[in-house]
Amino acid sequence: MKHFLSSEGIVLLGAVAVLSSCNHMTQIKLQPYPETERGEVVDNYFGTEVADPYRWLEDDRSEATAAWVEAENAVTEDYLAQIPFRNAIRKRLTQLWNYPKEGAPSKHGNWWYYYYNDGLQNQSVLYRTKAPGEAGEVFLDPNTLSEDGTVALAAASFSKDGRYLAYAAAASGSDWVEIRVVDTATGQPTEDRINWVKNSGAQWAPDSEGFYYSAYDAPKGGVYSEQNQYQKIYYHRIGTPQSADRLIYEDPAHPLRYFWAWPSEDGEWLFVLASDGTSGTEVLFRKSSEKRFRTLLPGFDADYGVVTVRNGQLYYVTNRDASNYALRRIDLNDPSKDEVVIPEHERNLLEGVGTAGGYLFAQYLENAQNQIAQYDYDGRLVREVALPAIGTVGGFDGEKEDTELYYTLTNYTSPATIYRYDLSAGVSTLYKAPEVRFDPERYTTEQVFYPSKDGTLIPMFITHRRDMRLDGQNPCLLYGYGGFQINMTPGFNPAALMFVEQGGIYCVANLRGGSEYGEAWHRAGMLVNKQNVFDDFIAAAEYLIAGKYTSKERLAINGGSNGGLLVGACEVQRPDLYAVCLPQVGVLDMLRYHKFTIGWGWAVEYGTSEDEEQFGYIYKYSPLHNLKEGEKYPATLVMTADHDDRVVPAHSFKFAAQLQHCQGGDAPVLIRIESKAGHGAGKPTSKRIDEATDMYAFLFQNIGVPYRSVTDAE
Structure with missing residues (x-):
């Protein structure tokens, strides 16, 4: 192991650790929360009246909301600034993040391209080389696209001949992107610019003369909050203005539907993939000589993913009649011929x-x-x-x-x-x-299977130091997601490693709602079955406490987006079970989520309050609507960002305001609102370190376990 602290730093930090280890935690003075006006808005859902006192916080363009954000951030920053080991955490996280990161090379034209980050660059740089292993040259550096590293590459694709690179530039974490083009022969940008693109990159035509993309009309209201409707597919020819782009497909009868184009490699066929939301697709197709699309694989009760076209047959993966998915091929000239290639x-x-x-x-x-x-x-x-x-x-x-x-x-x-x-x-x-900059041999990951409330066995990864003792005193961070067919598989996280280095236990539960065990696993955690996901997560916490991995006084829970909903719902349902709750960019207002940006696309997963039956079960777990005045809630740090146009920050604003209003205990309820950041994708390294620093400083402070120097922790 290398030493990364000066001798003076080790002595000073070691002294702090010795004092703190005697449980002499610094007492933090919490400023009064801002006085948040409670309005008189009440909605009637099928005879049920639901108050929404913080409706005014949904207006992200108002001066009142801006003033509230500034006041809340001031309280949060004052609290975090008093934590004595905050800077030590930042220093160690910076060390752990600071290692060269390189992506796998792939060949396009006569060059091999790969991403590289020297350690702390805000955005990874696209390099190229004539042969893998040889020294590369910078081809595209996203760090030069903005002064603060907040413009990121959301997607990048090369033309078939390698002549052009089309990349989607996302500013400040927004889902809105601008597609730009680089000529690989000169390395210079072309004049091509495509705007108002969301949930799409460039899909090159086989002749490399242009690409397909999906876009919306320019918003008429709030760019980051207005509901997005009527997505259309266009074809852009290189060297022409966007105004000349050819409309390929639209569906005026279905304004709330996604569409993507996919051309076959031989140029003979063009496909349109359609979806009503985050699952369930339909596949349309036409020959290159035709103008009208026909339905090839009707939707939307199954998922279809195109793989390739070979000898006039489309190879595709699907969960139709195959919960664990199968690979099939269908004859494009005679679609009645549809057979299994790789069975489920x-x-x-x-x-x-x-x-x-x-x-x-x-x-x-x-x-x-x-x-x-x-x-x-x-x-x-x-x-x-x-x-x-x-x-x-x-x-x-x-x-x-x-x-x-x-x-x-x-x-x-x-x-x-x-x-x-x-x-x-x-x-x-x-x-x-x-x-x-750590010794991986000091740590290990085990996989356990624990019973949920209904007896279903749920897998969970538990990462810890090899010298961990099961004495119930270990700090523990439990992470989960549980939705949208997203699988939680092993991945490296410098911040989690820092936590484990401190003697903490980092746990990831594979909750229902993902598709770790196929579509049946997904459906067991969606719509009317969503409560299963929360039960799975609560059972994970109970398992860790019963097994003496930790105790409720040392346990924190964390999740983002749909995982933020998970944390919010579990905090509301079992406030006695955790010391700290850390919901990030969470879907917390389940009655109005579908009214903003692309929230309507989640209705296939959650249901909506516009349906009487679905309202019934959504209302029962919606975090915002189940907070109780006078309840003692755990220490909570709500995290969001001002440019999040996927899960708009109003979710977090309203939840934090209501939780502050309801809190009957002494634990702090804070909200951290990042500026020039979005849902998470493309977030600069500097902002990732800042966010992790504050999250873990808050965690350690509120479980009563101080951060120790690296030497002391080892």
């Missing part, structure tokens, strides 16, 4: 299928850990790919001419390591391993 696995989820070098690569999930199988195009198994370690894999996809590919593998104690895979021999060799 009895136990393992088929997460996706990639193609490279004339092979199919099926990526499976077994107990939330990846496996890869190599097949030919008729579904005959070539080999099970022997992975170098257990964890999460990415990158088994490429071009039909490839003889090799590069993939990444990561887990909770190891950042992404890159391997080269020989497609013919089926052998993996190490390409690049990151140099990290």
Whole structure:
């Protein structure tokens, strides 16, 4: 192990740790919360009157909301500034974040491209080289697109011939992006600019002369809060203005529907994938010589993902009649011919299928850990790919001419390591391993299975120091998501590693609502079954306490977005079970979420308050509406951002205001509102470190366990 503190720093921090370890925690003086006006708004839902006193906070353009945000941030910053070890946490997080991060290389034209971050760069830089392993040159540096690193690459795609790169630039974390184009021969940007694009990148036509994209009309009201309707597909030809782009597809009868275009590699077919929300799709198609789209795979009761077209047949993955997904192919000239290529696995989820070098690569999930199988195009198994370690894999996809590919593998104690895979021999060799500033041998991850309220066994990853003792005194952070078919698989997080380094236990529960065990697992945690997700998470907390991993006085819970809903609901339902609650960018007002930006797309997952039956079960768990005056709630740090146009910050504003109003105990209720940031994607490294610093400083302070110096922690 290297030493990363000066001798003076070790002495000073060590002295603080010795004093603090005697439980002489610094007493923090909490300023009075801002006086938040309570309005008289009351809505009637099917005979049930529901008060919404903080409706005015939904207006993100008003002077009153801006003043409230400033006042709340001042209280929060004053509290955090009093925590004596806040700067020490920031210093250690900076050290842990500061290691070179490199992505797997992929070939486009005559160049190999890869992302690289020297450690603390706000955004990773796109490099290129003539051959993997040789010194690369900077091709596109997002850090130069803004002074503060808040403009990020949301998506990037190369034309088939490698002549152009189209990238989506997202400012301040917004989901709105501008598509820009770079000529790879000169490295210079073209005049092409595409605006008002959301949930879309550039999908290049096979001739490399232009690309398809999905866009909305320019907002007439609040750019970051107005509901988005009538998404359309356009074709943009390089060198022409956006005003000349050709409309490819629209559906005026369904304003709340997503659409994406996907052309076949041979240029013979164009597909439109449609969705009413975050799950359930429909596939339309037409020949390149036709103008009218026809329905190929009708929706929206199953999911379809296109893979490739070969010999006039579309290969696609689906959970239609296959909860764990199967790979099928359908004859585009005679759609009645639709057959299974790779059948559904009895136990393992088929997460996706990639193609490279004339092979199919099926990526499976077994107990939330990846496996890869190599097949030919008729579904005959070539080999099970022997992975170098257990964890999460990415990158088994490429071009039909490839003889090799590069993939990444990561887990909770190891950042992404890159391997080269020989497609013919089926052998993996190490390409690049990151140099990290900690000793991974000190830590371990175990997987346990615990019973939920209804007896269902739920898997959970538990990462801790090897010398951990089950004495019930360990700090513990429980993380979850549980929704939208999103799987929680092992991944490296410098902030979580810092927590474990301190003797903490970092736990990730694979709750229902994801698809770790297929569509049945997803459906068991959506709509009327959503309470199962909260029960799973509460049961995880109870398991950790009963097993003496921790105690309720040392337990914190955390989640973002749908996971923020999870934390909010569990805090409201079991306030006695945790010491600290950390909801991030959460969906917390379940009665009005669908009225903002793309919130309507979540109705297939949650249901909406506009349906009487769905209102009944949503209202029962909506965090905002189930807070009780006088209840003693855990210490809570609500986190959001001013440019979050996915889960608008009004959710967090209203929840924090109501929780402050209801709090009957002494634990602080604070809200941290980040400026020039959004839902999370593309957040600069500096802001990630700042956010993690404040979150963990608040956590340690409110479980009564001080942060210790690195030397003392070891």
